Amino acid sequence: xxxxxxNDLLAFLAVARERxxxxxxxxxxxxxxxxxHTIRGLEERLGLRLLTRTTRSVSxxxxxxxxxxxxxxxxEEIDAELGALSELRDxxxxxxxxxxxxxxxxxxxxxxxAKLLPEYPDIRVEIIADYGLTDIVAxxxxxxxxxxxxxxKDMIAMRIGPDMSMAVVGAPSYLAQRPPPRTPQELTxxxxxxxxLPTYGGLYAWEFERDGHELKVRVEGQLVFNxxxxxxxxxxxxxxxxxxxxxxxxxxxxxxxxxxxxxxxxPPFPGYHLYxxxxxxxxxxLSVLLHALRHRG
Numbered sequence: 001x002x003x004x005x006x007n008d009l010l011a012f013l014a015v016a017r018e019r020x021x022x023x024x025x026x027x028x029x030x031x032x033x034x035x036x037h038t039i040r041g042l043e044e045r046l047g048l049r050l051l052t053r054t055t056r057s058v059s060x061x062x063x064x065x066x067x068x069x070x071x072x073x074x075x076e077e078i079d080a081e082l083g084a085l086s087e088l089r090d091x092x093x094x095x096x097x098x099x100x101x102x103x104x105x106x107x108x109x110x111x112x113x114a115k116l117l118p119e120y121p122d123i124r125v126e127i128i129a130d131y132g133l134t135d136i137v138a139x140x141x142x143x144x145x146x147x148x149x150x151x152x153k154d155m156i157a158m159r160i161g162p163d164m165s166m167a168v169v170g171a172p173s174y175l176a177q178r179p180p181p182r183t184p185q186e187l188t189x190x191x192x193x194x195x196x197l198p199t200y201g202g203l204y205a206w207e208f209e210r211d212g213h214e215l216k217v218r219v220e221g222q223l224v225f226n227x228x229x230x231x232x233x234x235x236x237x238x239x240x241x242x243x244x245x246x247x248x249x250x251x252x253x254x255x256x257x258x259x260x261x262x263x264x265x266x267p268p269f270p271g272y273h274l275y276x277x278x279x280x281x282x283x284x285x286l287s288v289l290l291h292a293l294r295h296r297g
Contacts, residue, residue, distance in 0.1 A: 008042040009071060011035055012050055016060045016068045092284040093122035099134045100127060100145035102228055103245050104272045108161050109145060112292045123285045131226060132198040137277055142286050148270035156278065160293040161271035165246040168206070168266065169258040173238035180261045181241075184208045184217045191240035192219035196226045206243045208265040215265075219243075271295075 014024040015035065025032045043050050050064035060068055100109055105127050113125050128141075136144045144151075147164075151157045168187075170180070181187050187206065195204040203224065205216040221240050225231050228248060235242035235249075236257060242249075246266075252258040274293055276286070 005042070005045070006075075008038050009067075010075065011038045012042055012064070013068060013072050013075065015039060015051060015058060016064055017072075019058050021058060091122070092120050092288045094283060094285045095124040095126060096143070096283070096285050096289055097126045097141045098128070098143050098145060098274075099130050099136060099139070099141050101131055102129045103248070104145045104161070105129050107245075107247065108272055108293070112289070116289065116292045120285075120288060123288065125289070136275075142283065143274050143276040143289075145272055145274050148273045151273050151275045154277075155275040157273040157275040158290060158293070159271070159295045160274045161295055163268040164271045165268045166207075166243055166266050167246040167249050167253075167260050168241055168243055168262045169235055169249050169253065169260050170241045171236060171238040171257065172259060174235075174240060175259055175261075180259070182262075184215050184262060184265055187217050187219050187241065190219070190221075192221040193231050193234050193240045193242040194219060194221055194224040195231065195243065196224050208262065209267055210265050 011024070011028060014027055015021055018024045018027065021032050021035055025035045028035065039051060046063075048063045049061050050067060052059050052061055098109065109127055113127070117123060117125065133146070133150060134141065134144060136142075145160065148157065148159070168181075174191075178190065181190060184206070192206075196202065197204045203218065205218045208215045208217065219241075223234055223239060225234070228244060231242045231244060232248060234240065235244070236252065241261070249258055249260070253260055274290065276282075282290075
């Protein structure tokens with residue numbers, strides 16, 4: 001039977017169960033004549049009489065009883081499943097997959113998710129730490145988190161963090177051995193803890209700016225890492241200078257365990273943004289997370 005005749009089956013079920021064209025028409029929100037025409041058309045296509053009609057009653061024939069008994073429960077199951085899908089649209093549930101760098105995952109995503117999940121037990125969150133500029137559509141992510149300048153122009157971006165600053169730091173024991181750098185160029189004379197990021201195709205050149213003048217310096221050193229934790233541990237151990245997010249080293253600077261250099265070459269820059277492909281049919285779970293992450297500074 002063609003799919004467009006599903007409504008005809010629903011019309012038959014209503015009449016067979018109500019035993020009345022009047023009540024069935026009211027239930028379906030159509031006229032009695034239209035309902036009668038629909039049932040006649042269904043019977044003609046099947047080549048079987050489904051209902052016995054008298055002036056006072058309507059009852060299913062043997063064929064009608066069989067159709068009511070076999071098709072009725074299946075259509076109810078379909079209707080229930082469609083209802084469940086509608087609930088998914090309105091109820092925050094399901095899995096949200098996000099790709100983010102290590103720093104944003106730890107400092108922004110994790111605090112928001114830890115606070116959110118107890119309130120929404122049907123939401124699941126998967127965060128994959130990745131320094132590359134992942135294609136979130138191809139890799140089937142719901143969203144990504146990157147610095148504002150790294151977000152593709154065809155994405156919808158929402159700011160989720162304040163401006164950031166980087167800091168060049170060294171341990172007192174290290175800086176006691178050689179004079180601190182006064183300009184970024186003097187970093188070439190220091191043992192620097194390098195960063196390898198796939199985004200930049202290799203070792204990351206430390207970026208500086210002062211009075212509108214931008215400068216990149218390719219530093220050298222004995223150590224190369226791709227995580228903040230290992231770079232922080234190494235600089236605290238006095239093994240060289242490190243280039244790290246200011247918020248990660250500020251407590252150690254306050255304690256005197258690290259000394260900041262070149263602060264006037266490290267101005268603030270736009271912080272993290274969450275980005276996703278489209279506002280159309282945004283899953284409820286992602287909408288809840290977007291609201292929790294929106295930066296209100």
